[in-house]
Amino acid sequence: xxxxxxxxxxxxxxxxxLLLAHPAKAQTGTLAGIVVDGENGETLIGATAVIAGTxxxxxxxxxxxxxxxxxxxxxxxxxxxxxxxxITVEDVVVSAGEITRLEIELFTEALSxxxxxxxxxxxxxxxxxxxxxxxxxxxxxxxxxxxxISRSGSGDAAAAxxxxxxxxxxxxxxxxxRGLGDRYASTTLNGSTLxxxxxxxxxxxxxxxPAALLDxxxxxxxxxxxxxxxxxxxxxxxSTKAFPESFTLQVSASMTxxxxxxxxxxxxxxxxxxxxxxGYDNGLRALPDVLDSKDPTEQLPRESDLRDxxxxxxxxxxxxxxxxxNAFSRxxxxxxxxxxxxxxxxxxxxxxxxxxxxxxxxxLGLTGSLTYGRSYSYYDDGVFSQWRLIGGDVAxxxxxxxxxxxxxxxxLDIITKADPxxxxxxxxxxxxxxxxxxxxxxxxxxxxxxxxxxxxVLRTQSGVSQSTLLSGFRDQTGGATFITRTxxxxxxxxxxxxxxxxxxxxxxxxxxxxxLAQNSQEEPDLRFFSSTQNIREGACGIDTTYSxxxxxxxxxQRYFRYLSEKSQGAILDFTLPxxxxxxxxARVKFGGRYDTSEREFRQRRFEYHEGREVDYxxxxxxxxxxxxxxxxxxxxxxxxxxxxxxxxGLYLQENSPSRANYDASRDILAGYLMIELPLTRQLKIxxxxxxxxxEMLTESFDQNLPDSLKTGLxxxxxxxxxxxxxxxxxxxxxxxxAATRTLARPTFRELAPFQSFNFVGGDIQEGNPLxxxxxxxxxxxxxxxxxxxxxxxxxSGFYKLxxxxxxxxxxxxxxxxFVSFQNVDHARVFGFELEARKRLDxxxxxxxxxxxxxxxxxxxxxxxxxxxxxxxxxxxxSDPNASTTRSLEGQSPFLLNLNASxxxxxxxxxxxxxxxxxxxxxxxVTEGATPDVFEKSRSDLDVTISQDLPANLRLKLTAxxxxxxxxxxxxxxxxRIYDYSSYSRSRMIGLGxxxxxx
Numbered sequence: 001x002x003x004x005x006x007x008x009x010x011x012x013x014x015x016x017x018l019l020l021a022h023p024a025k026a027q028t029g030t031l032a033g034i035v036v037d038g039e040n041g042e043t044l045i046g047a048t049a050v051i052a053g054t055x056x057x058x059x060x061x062x063x064x065x066x067x068x069x070x071x072x073x074x075x076x077x078x079x080x081x082x083x084x085x086x087i088t089v090e091d092v093v094v095s096a097g098e099i100t101r102l103e104i105e106l107f108t109e110a111l112s113x114x115x116x117x118x119x120x121x122x123x124x125x126x127x128x129x130x131x132x133x134x135x136x137x138x139x140x141x142x143x144x145x146x147x148x149i150s151r152s153g154s155g156d157a158a159a160a161x162x163x164x165x166x167x168x169x170x171x172x173x174x175x176x177x178r179g180l181g182d183r184y185a186s187t188t189l190n191g192s193t194l195x196x197x198x199x200x201x202x203x204x205x206x207x208x209x210p211a212a213l214l215d216x217x218x219x220x221x222x223x224x225x226x227x228x229x230x231x232x233x234x235x236x237x238x239s240t241k242a243f244p245e246s247f248t249l250q251v252s253a254s255m256t257x258x259x260x261x262x263x264x265x266x267x268x269x270x271x272x273x274x275x276x277x278x279g280y281d282n283g284l285r286a287l288p289d290v291l292d293s294k295d296p297t298e299q300l301p302r303e304s305d306l307r308d309x310x311x312x313x314x315x316x317x318x319x320x321x322x323x324x325x326n327a328f329s330r331x332x333x334x335x336x337x338x339x340x341x342x343x344x345x346x347x348x349x350x351x352x353x354x355x356x357x358x359x360x361x362x363x364l365g366l367t368g369s370l371t372y373g374r375s376y377s378y379y380d381d382g383v384f385s386q387w388r389l390i391g392g393d394v395a396x397x398x399x400x401x402x403x404x405x406x407x408x409x410x411x412l413d414i415i416t417k418a419d420p421x422x423x424x425x426x427x428x429x430x431x432x433x434x435x436x437x438x439x440x441x442x443x444x445x446x447x448x449x450x451x452x453x454x455x456x457v458l459r460t461q462s463g464v465s466q467s468t469l470l471s472g473f474r475d476q477t478g479g480a481t482f483i484t485r486t487x488x489x490x491x492x493x494x495x496x497x498x499x500x501x502x503x504x505x506x507x508x509x510x511x512x513x514x515x516l517a518q519n520s521q522e523e524p525d526l527r528f529f530s531s532t533q534n535i536r537e538g539a540c541g542i543d544t545t546y547s548x549x550x551x552x553x554x555x556x557q558r559y560f561r562y563l564s565e566k567s568q569g570a571i572l573d574f575t576l577p578x579x580x581x582x583x584x585x586a587r588v589k590f591g592g593r594y595d596t597s598e599r600e601f602r603q604r605r606f607e608y609h610e611g612r613e614v615d616y617x618x619x620x621x622x623x624x625x626x627x628x629x630x631x632x633x634x635x636x637x638x639x640x641x642x643x644x645x646x647x648x649g650l651y652l653q654e655n656s657p658s659r660a661n662y663d664a665s666r667d668i669l670a671g672y673l674m675i676e677l678p679l680t681r682q683l684k685i686x687x688x689x690x691x692x693x694x695e696m697l698t699e700s701f702d703q704n705l706p707d708s709l710k711t712g713l714x715x716x717x718x719x720x721x722x723x724x725x726x727x728x729x730x731x732x733x734x735x736x737x738a739a740t741r742t743l744a745r746p747t748f749r750e751l752a753p754f755q756s757f758n759f760v761g762g763d764i765q766e767g768n769p770l771x772x773x774x775x776x777x778x779x780x781x782x783x784x785x786x787x788x789x790x791x792x793x794x795x796s797g798f799y800k801l802x803x804x805x806x807x808x809x810x811x812x813x814x815x816x817x818f819v820s821f822q823n824v825d826h827a828r829v830f831g832f833e834l835e836a837r838k839r840l841d842x843x844x845x846x847x848x849x850x851x852x853x854x855x856x857x858x859x860x861x862x863x864x865x866x867x868x869x870x871x872x873x874x875x876x877x878s879d880p881n882a883s884t885t886r887s888l889e890g891q892s893p894f895l896l897n898l899n900a901s902x903x904x905x906x907x908x909x910x911x912x913x914x915x916x917x918x919x920x921x922x923x924x925v926t927e928g929a930t931p932d933v934f935e936k937s938r939s940d941l942d943v944t945i946s947q948d949l950p951a952n953l954r955l956k957l958t959a960x961x962x963x964x965x966x967x968x969x970x971x972x973x974x975x976r977i978y979d980y981s982s983y984s985r986s987r988m989i990g991l992g993x994x995x996x997x998x
Contacts, residue, residue, distance in 0.1 A: 029094035031102070032067040032245050035060050035079060037585050038105035042577065045450060045504045047081035047106065052088065061449040062504040067245065072096045079104045099245050108583055138676055138686040138724055140221040140736060140782055140796070142835075157214060157238055158206040159944075183744050183806070183890070184233035184776075190240060190456070192498050192513045193228060193569060193595065206238065215239040222724060222780050223740040225672035225690040226573065226589055229720045232742045232776045232800060242444035242454050243365035244354035247997065254956070254992030256346040261378035261431070261986060268378065268431035268467040269341040270487050277374060279435040279463040280491050285524035287560045287604065288331035296604055296656040301325045303611040306634070306646035315644040322646045326633040329608075329652040334632070336529045336556055337485050337623040338431075338467035346988075348373035365444035365454075372437040382428030382983040383407035384470070384762065385415075386817050387971050389930040394879040400930070400973050403817075404761055406472035406484075407979075414978075418472075419479035421535045426472045426481065430983070436462040450504035458496040465489050468759055471533070477550040480534040484553070484760040485623075487527040494519040507578075513571040518564070526559040529623065530760045531616060548616035552816075553760050556608040556627075565748075567597040584678040589688075593670040599748050603660035611635070611648030626650075659702035659755070664748040666696045674722070686724040692743070693717045698751040698769060705753065712751035712769030718743055732786040744774040746806055750821045763810065765819045772823050777801040787838075794835040802827035805865065807889045809925040810933065819924065824865055827888045831861035851904045859895040863888035878929035886922065886932060893919040908948025916940045923969055923980075933980045936968035952997055958990040 035047040043064025050057030051070065057077075058066040074093050080086040084106040094100055144160055186193065187206070220227065220235045227235055261267065273284035286292075301321040308318065352369035386404040391397045399414045407428040410418055418426075438460040446452050468486040496517040503510045532550035536543045549555060573591035580586045610616070613635040619626045627650070636647040674688025696714035703710075722740040729735060752767040777800065784794035805827040811818045835857050841850035864885040867875070875882045887893070895918045902911040917939040924933040945957040968982040 027096055028069045029072055029096055030067060030069050030099040030245065031077070031092070031094060032065070032099055033102040033104060034064045035066065035081070035104045035106060036064055037084075038107040042585065042587070044081050044084075044106060045506075045509075047079060047084075047104075049077060049079050049104075052076040052078050059449055061446060062452060062502050062509065065243075070094045077102070079106060081106050084108055101245075108579075108585070138684075138726070139224050140738065140780060140784075141218055142221070142792075143216055143218045157217060160214065160217060161206060161219075161236070184231060186228055186231040186235045188228075188235065188237045189458075189498065190454070190500060190513075191237060191511075192500070192515045192571065206236075215241045222736075222738040223720070223722050223742050223778065224686060224724065225674040225688040225720065225722050226591065228593070229670070229690055229692045229718065229742050230745055232744065232778060240440075240442060240456070241354055241365070241367060242442065242452070243356050243363055243446075244367065245356075247355040248353065249997040250350075250352045250994060252348075252350045252992055252994040254348050254990055256348075256375070256958070256988050256990035258346055258376065258378075258986040258988050260984065261343055261376040262345045263343065264378065265342045266340050266380075267343045267376065268338050268429050268469060269433065269465065270335055270338050270467050272433075272465050272489065276433070276463055276465055276489075277435050279437055279461040280493075281463065281489060281522075281524055284333075285489055287524070290327055290331050291604075291606070291654075294328075294654070296654060298654075300328055300653055301651075302609070302653065303646075303648040303651060306648060307638075309643065309645070315642075318645055322634045325648060325651050329633045329648075329650065330629065331652075332525070332558065332606075334624075334627045334629060335487070336527055336627050338469055338487060343376045343378075343433075346373070346375040346990075348375075348992075359445065360447075362446050362448065363444075366442070368439075368441040370437070370439045372435075374433075374435050376434075377432045377986065378430070379983040379985075380427070380429045381408060382430060382981075383979045384428060384981050385979060386763070387930065387978050387980065388812060389878060389928065389973070392878070394929055398974070399976070400971065400978055402473070402978075403475040404473065406470040406761070410473065415473060417475065417479065419481075419535070421537070422473075422479065422481040422533070425533065427469065428472070428983070429469045431467050433465045434462065436460070452502045454498075454500050456496075456498040456500075458494070458498075460494045461492070463489065463491045470759055470761070474550070474761055476552055477532050480532040480550065482530065482532055482550050482553070482761060484528070484530040486759045487525075489524060489526070491522045491524070492519065507576065509575040509577075511571075511573040511575075513569070515567075515569045517567045520565070521561075521563040523559065523561040526561065527557070528554070528559075528760050529556040530554070531621065531623070533621065544621075546617060546619070546621040548610065554607065555610075558606045559603060560605075561601070561603045563599065563601045565597060565599040567595065569593070569595040580677060582680070584681065586675070586677045588673075588675050590673045591671070593668070595666075595668040597664075597666045599664040601662050601664075601752070601754065603754075604654065604656045605660070607653050607655050608650045609653055611651055613647050614649035657702070659700055659705070659753060661701040662698055662752045662754055664696075664698040664752065666694070666745075666748070669693045682728045684726045684728075686722075686726070688722060690720040690722070691717065692720060694745065694773065696745065696748075696751070698748060698767070700753050700769075702753070709753055709769050712753075712767070712771065714745065714751075714771075714773055716773055718773075718775065734782075734784050736780070736782040736784070738778070738780040738782075740778045740780075742776045742778060744776065744806070746771045746773065746821065750806070755818075763817050763819045768821045770823075771806060771821060772804045774805050774823075775803040777803075791839055792835060792837045794833075796833040796835070798829075798831060798833070800829040802829070802888070805888060807865070807925050808923065809927070810930075811927045822925075824868055827863065827865040829861060829863045829888055829891060831859060833857065833859045848902075851902050853901045853903060855899050855901075857895070857897040859892075861891060861893055861895075863891040863893075865889075874927070875929045882929060886925070889922045889925070892921040895919070908954070910944075910946040912944045914940075914942045914944075926971075931971040931973050931978075933969055933971055936970050938965040938967070939963050940965060952995055954994040954996055956990075956992040956994065958988075958992070960988045960990075961985055962987060 035044045035049065036042060037044055044060060045062050045064065047060045048057060049066045056068065056070060058068040060066045072094055074091060077089045077092050078086060079089065087104060087106060089102060092100060092102070216239050218237045223229070273282040275282040301324050305321045306318055306325065350369065350371040354367040356363050356365045358364065384406045385402050387400040387402055389397065390401045402415045405415050405418065408426055410423060410426060412418060412420060440456065440458045442454060442456040444452065444454040466488045471481050471483040474482040494517065496515065498513065498515045500513040530549055530553040532547050534545045571593045573589065575587055575589045577585060577587040614631050616626055631649040633648060633651060634646045635649045638645040638647065670690060670692040672688060672690035674686065676684065676686045678684040694714055694716045698712040700710050720741045723738065725737040727735045750767050751769055751771055753769055755764055755766045757764045779799045780796060782794060782796040784792065786792055803826060804823040807822055807824055809820055809822050811820060837855040838853065840852045844850055865888050867884055867886060872884060896916065898915045900913045902909065918937060920934045920937050922932055923935045926932050941962040943959045943962065947955045949955055964987055966982060966984045969980045971978045971980055
């Protein structure tokens with residue numbers, strides 16, 4: 001059952017926000033915006049904005065914001081600040097019930113030539129201010145504003161990220177930068193690190209943030225010392241609105257048709273609990289109390305114990321053992337195989353609201369959101385195979401050898417041991433049913449213009465019920481068909497609390513953040529059941545027999561896994577602005593950060609064993625009948641004279657190895673010092689260093705492991721220098737150089753020696769306690785031109801040197817295959833990147849064409865990893881001509897993102913077409929000369945159409961994966977492609993309706 005702390009706040013907040021929807025200001029208009037230092041883009045605290053000739057106006061707060069009401073009309077506004085040139089803005093139009101926004105830049109008196117007069121039309125729009133901020137940013141960045149998000153029709157943060165060049169949105173929720181996976185990227189919420197709802201990956205589900213609550217999203221691609229050091233690909237910072245300028249409400253509902261999973265009657269599933277639709281199990285799958293209270297090391301009675309006739313073992317003892325065996329063996333439900341069900345279409349709902357009111361004469365901001373989604377996915381054409389290079393010299397080998405193959409239609413020319421009579425029953429089917437919901441809420445208060453406090457709570461919940469049915473060939477079972485079934489339910493919960501403050505104590509500015517998070521992952525009653533089918537031709541025709549297990553397959557098993565992780569963090573930043581020798585604005589920034597996490601992972605495993613009264617061969621493959629209640633526990637009582645003994649059918653045994661349990665902790669302490677120093681008006685240097693101390697520990701409960709494997713330890717102090725040089729060729733054109741050092745840490749799962757697998761016969765994943773962290777030296781050069789709002793042209797070159805990069809590696813151990821992780825000495829990644837975004841209204845006045853925007857990002861990358869010498873000896877034994885380098889895991893040789901959008905704001909029409917393609921990227925390194933596993937290049941084409949309707953409604957149509965690209969993980973040998981793992985992906989068509997008040 002999920003924890004409910006914070007849920008009440010998220011439910012109450014949207015209701016409270018509805019009270020803010022009143023027409024108090026309907027007869028007046030609002031003037032609002034931000035005032036910044038034109039030299040460095042920093043906000044100015046205490047600048048004044050007044051209507052000329054009156055005292056009506058406001059002073060900017062510590063975020064540079066001003067806001068005041070005025071009667072409808074046309075005005076002249078005066079903006080001033082001590083030591084800066086006054087700006088007068090003419091023809092400012094105020095309309096009843098609307099907000100007029102002006103973003104103002106002030107320059108020091110030493111750098112200007114008297115008072116400046118401009119008209120309001122050249123200053124309106126937050127996108128303009130954001131573009132100027134990017135041009136003056138201290139690091140390479142891309143950004144999208146609330147204005148652009150609203151116009152694009154994006155419903156959430158993940159959808160908005162599709163408009164950010166260099167970003168790839170994976171699965172509609174996870175964001176990767178520059179084609180690198182989540183190992184080399186970070187996500188922050190208002191500057192604080194977001195914990196992942198998936199404890200074994202860094203990426204966060206950005207689709208949980210409704211667009212109505214977003215202020216902007218900024219993607220940083222180069223490191224500065226005031227940011228966490230554990231990213232090299234990029235950092236995505238999601239900023240939410242603390243003080244909405246007006247009441248906002250957004251309520252959405254959508255339905256999506258999946259061409260593989262929606263409205264089908266053969267969806268692979270199994271009976272779940274009544275609350276699966278809410279993303280959690282109601283206890284149906286929970287470990288029964290009689291087993292939960294049992295000591296995992298205590299042995300349960302076996303059938304032989306019920307027939308124990310040794311001296312001292314009485315009838316009473318044997319009967320007591322029989323009662324215990326019955327109680328434990330019959331404690332579970334009897335479902336061990338998947339069944340078929342019908343499915344609806346995917347559907348989702350969301351609601352978000354925001355507003356402000358006055359408390360003690362000061363602004364109080366409130367925001368809240370709720371999201372819910374239910375989705376189904378299905379395929380029946382999957383393939384999984386384990387390939388090996390067996391033999392001597394590579395030159396004399398024609399094909400790879402398969403030891404395992406699951407899936408329809410195997411190629412019998414290369415899977416020669418598979419029996420042709422069995423092939424018709426080969427299959428690889430999987431059905432997944434996912435329910436997710438999330439909520440967020442924030443309360444912000446400004447006790448004065450120079451102080452701001454914000455409290456944010458985030459809660460997410462997801463439950464995935466997944467059924468898998470595989471049949472095919474395994475080397476251990478000869479020509480018989482091996483059938484394996486998996487029933488899995490994975491429940492994840494995350495709750496996060498963040499408290500932050502900003503304070504202006506002239507001239508210093510202080511920012512602090514405190515966060516507390518807890519996430520959990522449960523797999524209650526994970527079930528594995530395997531059997532074999534053997535078809536023989538006899539004198540009387542075809543004879544099919546069934547048997548339990550097969551080869552080295554385990555007996556039917558039930559797992560119960562629980563993971564809990566708690567984390568706390570604190571950040572403190574000081575900013576001290578000053579004027580350098582020429583009067584230009586500069587600043588020194590310093591501070592620190594502390595993050596700590598603790599994880600505990602527990603697993604228990606139970607197995608069914610056959611007694612004398614039950615044999616799977618007698619059930620003709622009918623697993624439902626085999627696991628029926630009448631076949632479980634004590635089935636026969638033996639009375640021989642005065643002796644009473646018992647025979648059993650299926651009975652339960654616990655086999656919970658201590659190695660499956662571990663504790664882990666991570667403590668990170670960081671401090672930094674940086675300076676932003678303009679040498680001239682065109683040349684700025686941003687330099688400094690960050691020191692991060694890491695202590696990361698995993699401890700296995702297996703006392704039989706040697707100390708080197710029982711404990712995984714990282715104990716590092718890393719010096720992370722950074723230098724960024726920005727030369728402003730013109731006001732909208734920059735040349736940037738950057739040299740930085742960053743790092744990447746292994747996850748707890750990668751360090752822990754815990755073993756797990758997805759299905760019997762599949763690869764077994766095992767952590768490596770000997771892993772080190774990765775250090776990355778980065779060099780970047782970039783030319784960028786910001787022609788106007790929403791437009792950019794940039795060319796970048798980069799070189800990255802990795803020390804101790806982490807690879808995923810496949811190893812053959814006996815008859816099984818293990819997936820583990822290893823460090824290699826060095827890797828290099830270098831390439832160039834082209835980014836462009838252009839509105840066509842400057843090229844033509846044709847109505848349709850001028851509303852078009854084109855954008856693209858192309859990365860061409862080469863990566864090289866030095867293969868360790870000991871590994872090369874093994875490889876060269878089979879392939880004397882093998883290369884001494886290979887690609888970096890997860891890095892695509894090229895990545896192309898293209899999008900075209902039509903935006904007619906008068907009609908309220910937005911159409912977007914998004915195309916993405918990446919090159920073959922290394923997924924896993926294999927042992928010896930067996931070819932490595934690559935994820936095959938894949939192209940995606942998505943289309944979105946958004947149309948504003950009367951009555952504050954917006955209609956949205958989405959189409960995803962229109963090209964129908966499948967997932968293929970392959971190995972290539974002598975020009976022939978071998979599928980390691982593959983499955984088809986659905987095409988999806990969605991229709992949504994949104995009600996908006998803004």
